[in-house]
Amino acid sequence: MKQVPFHPEELDLFFKQLWKKSLNPFWICKPIADDFEMILANPAALALDPRQKPGTKFSELVASGKYPDGILDGYHKCLADKMPLEFEQTPVINGKEYLFRTFLVPIVDAEDKVTHIWGTSHNLTDFIDPQRELLMINQYLDAKVQERTAQLNDAMRRLEKLTITDELTQLANRRYFDDALKREIGRAKRNNQPLALIYFDIDYFKTFNDTYGHTAGDKCLRRVAQVLSRHAQRAADVVARYGGEEFVMLLPNLTCKQALQVAERVRTAVTDLAIPNADTVAGIVTISAGVAVIKESSASADTLLKLADNALYQSKSKGRNCSLIAD
Numbered sequence: 059m060k061q062v063p064f065h066p067e068e069l070d071l072f073f074k075q076l077w078k079k080s081l082n083p084f085w086i087c088k089p090i091a092d093d094f095e096m097i098l099a100n101p102a103a104l105a106l107d108p109r110q111k112p113g114t115k116f117s118e119l120v121a122s123g124k125y126p127d128g129i130l131d132g133y134h135k136c137l138a139d140k141m142p143l144e145f146e147q148t149p150v151i152n153g154k155e156y157l158f159r160t161f162l163v164p165i166v167d168a169e170d171k172v173t174h175i176w177g178t179s180h181n182l183t184d185f186i187d188p189q190r191e192l193l194m195i196n197q198y199l200d201a202k203v204q205e206r207t208a209q210l211n212d213a214m215r216r217l218e219k220l221t222i223t224d225e226l227t228q229l230a231n232r233r234y235f236d237d238a239l240k241r242e243i244g245r246a247k248r249n250n251q252p253l254a255l256i257y258f259d260i261d262y263f264k265t266f267n268d269t270y271g272h273t274a275g276d277k278c279l280r281r282v283a284q285v286l287s288r289h290a291q292r293a294a295d296v297v298a299r300y301g302g303e304e305f306v307m308l309l310p311n312l313t314c315k316q317a318l319q320v321a322e323r324v325r326t327a328v329t330d331l332a333i334p335n336a337d338t339v340a341g342i343v344t345i346s347a348g349v350a351v352i353k354e355s356s357a358s359a360d361t362l363l364k365l366a367d368n369a370l371y372q373s374k375s376k377g378r379n380c381s382l383i384a385d
């Protein structure tokens with residue numbers, strides 16, 4: 059279908075009305091040196107920002123701090139490429155941040171020179187508010203999930219600790235020790251290194267309980283446990299409450315002689331506590347120890363425990379308050 063040409067007067071009428079009545083801002087500017095100068099802005103543009111009046115330099119608009127620095131880049135690109143261009147900009151007008159999708163069209167003269175740039179914008183601000191709200195809700199939910207995950211991890215860590223900790227002494231419990239023993243035996247064999255185990259047992263603890271009561275007995279167990287903890291300082295050392303008044307210490311890569319020295323240091327430190335145990339030979343709380351060290355590659359956890367237990371039995375038989383190595 060052939061297009062009916064407009065009369066120039068009609069065209070003038072159309073454009074004048076479009077210019078005047080459009081709700082979209084329109085403006086025409088021209089390049090001046092490194093800047094752009096506003097030639098004309100329609101009522102919608104002026105209603106949005108009255109500073110866009112004719113004669114205003116774009117650098118002045120940017121200098122007001124209300125327009126993003128990059129806004130001029132779009133105009134320079136349009137000028138250089140002589141091609142229509144669209145980009146988004148977020149000016150702050152009267153304290154409110156807007157989002158505009160801006161379209162620029164270069165007006166080129168007969169000598170292929172850009173004389174003017176025609177611009178228009180679509181105001182997309184109404185779309186970003188719900189988006190922002192959604193983003194804030196998302197951020198809030200993310201933070202909540204992170205907080206709950208941290209709480210859950212914390213609870214799991216506490217639960218995990220509870221399952222491997224002796225409640226009275228806060229040392230590792232037998233369950234943890236049994237696992238550690240298996241693990242360390244495997245490591246000692248693989249690395250061809252010694253692994254020492256010391257079995258400790260408080261002497262005449264029944265007498266202590268009978269004399270001072272169960273609560274004092276608990277307190278005594280806690281104090282002895284602290285002494286043991288202090289003497290198992292390397293990261294791989296494990297000290298555990300093995301049962302009632304029995305404790306074990308696992309010392310990777312320690313020779314028999316070195317382990318005996320540790321046992322003796324613990325024994326002496328317990329006597330240094332000088333906790334009275336009146337109805338006994340020593341008159342104070344003492345401890346006996348049995349030391350065993352893994353030697354052959356065939357040695358198992360049971361063998362090591364049995365050896366240390368035998369050595370402890372010998373310490374008890376020899377009168378207690380001493381440390382002996384398993385034969």
Ligand SMILES: Nc1nc2c(ncn2[C@@H]2O[C@H](COP(=O)(O)OP(=O)(O)OP(=O)(O)O)[C@@H](O)[C@H]2O)c(=O)[nH]1
Pocket residue numbers: 226259260261262263264265267271272273274275276279301302303374378
């Ligand atoms: N207070 C208290 N006593 C405990 C606990 N667990 C075990 N005992 C007591 O530890 C005592 C162990 O007594 P025995 O096995 O006869 O050993 P002992 O009196 O230390 O004698 P020897 O080991 O031969 O020197 C018992 O009286 C138990 O009741 C505890 O958690 N708290």
